[in-house]
Amino acid sequence: MSAPERIPPRSVTSVHLLTEGELTVRGRIRDASNAALFCTVAHQGQEASCVYKPVAGERPLWDFPDGTLAEREVAAYEVSEATGWGLVPPTVLRDGPYGEGMVQLWIDAAPEAELLALVDGEEPGPGWRAIGLAEVGEGRTALLVHADDERLRRMAVLDAVINNADRKGGHLLPTEDGRLYGIDHGVTFNAENKLRTLLWGWAGEALTDEAVEVLGGLREALKEGGTLAVRLAELITTAEVAATRARVDVLLASGRHPEPSGEWPAIPWPPV
Numbered sequence: 365m366s367a368p369e370r371i372p373p374r375s376v377t378s379v380h381l382l383t384e385g386e387l388t389v390r391g392r393i394r395d396a397s398n399a400a401l402f403c404t405v406a407h408q409g410q411e412a413s414c415v416y417k418p419v420a421g422e423r424p425l426w427d428f429p430d431g432t433l434a435e436r437e438v439a440a441y442e443v444s445e446a447t448g449w450g451l452v453p454p455t456v457l458r459d460g461p462y463g464e465g466m467v468q469l470w471i472d473a474a475p476e477a478e479l480l481a482l483v484d485g486e487e488p489g490p491g492w493r494a495i496g497l498a499e500v501g502e503g504r505t506a507l508l509v510h511a512d513d514e515r516l517r518r519m520a521v522l523d524a525v526i527n528n529a530d531r532k533g534g535h536l537l538p539t540e541d542g543r544l545y546g547i548d549h550g551v552t553f554n555a556e557n558k559l560r561t562l563l564w565g566w567a568g569e570a571l572t573d574e575a576v577e578v579l580g581g582l583r584e585a586l587k588e589g590g591t592l593a594v595r596l597a598e599l600i601t602t603a604e605v606a607a608t609r610a611r612v613d614v615l616l617a618s619g620r621h622p623e624p625s626g627e628w629p630a631i632p633w634p635p636v
């Protein structure tokens with residue numbers, strides 16, 4: 365038998381494979397806060413690696429309704445697809461050995477130049493953007509910085525739209541072919557502002573022209589009866605779809621990257 369074909373991320377076929385394929389659990393991912401299983405999915409001679417997070421394995425949270433994280437992960441994928449930026453690996457909702465859950469294409473992350481760093485002093489230096497000062501023990505502080513990278517800047521816009529409450533360094537996966545994927549989108553789309561991220565490097569700055577254009581497209585797609593609005597309504601509540609539409613409107617009205625609200629810890633800690 366020939367080796368199974370590897371499916372490139374972000375193709376219609378990978379969504380089909382993830383949805384239709386036979387799901388086999390290969391192992392449990394350690395350090396995951398919810399049950400996250402490493403799996404393979406196989407269909408008609410094609411095979412891919414994926415992660416499967418059954419709804420039954422979701423840890424209850426005080427600020428999100430129980431059993432809704434898998435749908436939020438799929439909703440994040442749908443918004444990412446609507447931007448055309450392809451920032452979230454193909455993600456579907458389906459049945460599996462432990463019941464309904466989310467299944468997401470596995471991304472082989474390639475270590476590359478650091479996206480995050482801690483530096484002495486108060487200035488980020490060329491090629492870096494400041495996140496904030498961090499306590500690093502013994503009364504010392506250091507400046508937490510992220511790379512001044514257009515892919516991260518797009519991710520920051522996506523996170524503002526989906527209201528990501530947990531964008532850590534470990535949830536950013538760069539690949540060998542120069543792409544960057546975000547993962548772990550269970551705590552998104554809350555109707556309250558919960559944006560908690562490392563990607564504050566552009567806070568308060570003007571959005572790029574490209575981002576404004578993409579947000580304009582999202583506004584259309586999120587209108588009552590719009591393609592994205594209809595799709596999201598299957599995954600999150602009506603109030604959460606309306607809040608998503610409102611966040612897009614606020615971004616377009618201000619023309620700027622959001623700033624921390626002050627009502628919610630703005631930076632996830634630890635940052636990775």
Ligand SMILES: Nc1ncnc2c1ncn2[C@@H]1O[C@H](COP(=O)(O)OP(=O)(O)O)[C@@H](O)[C@H]1O
Nearest residue numbers: 393396397398400415468469470471534547548
């Ligand atoms: N699609 C994916 N591709 C590659 N690695 C993944 C993917 N999804 C999860 N992982 C790995 O599994 C770990 C746990 O998954 P995560 O989504 O963070 O789960 P949890 O909701 O439990 O925090 C991640 O930190 C990452 O190392």
Ligand SMILES: [Mg+2]
Nearest residue numbers: 396397535548
């Ligand atoms: Mg995680």
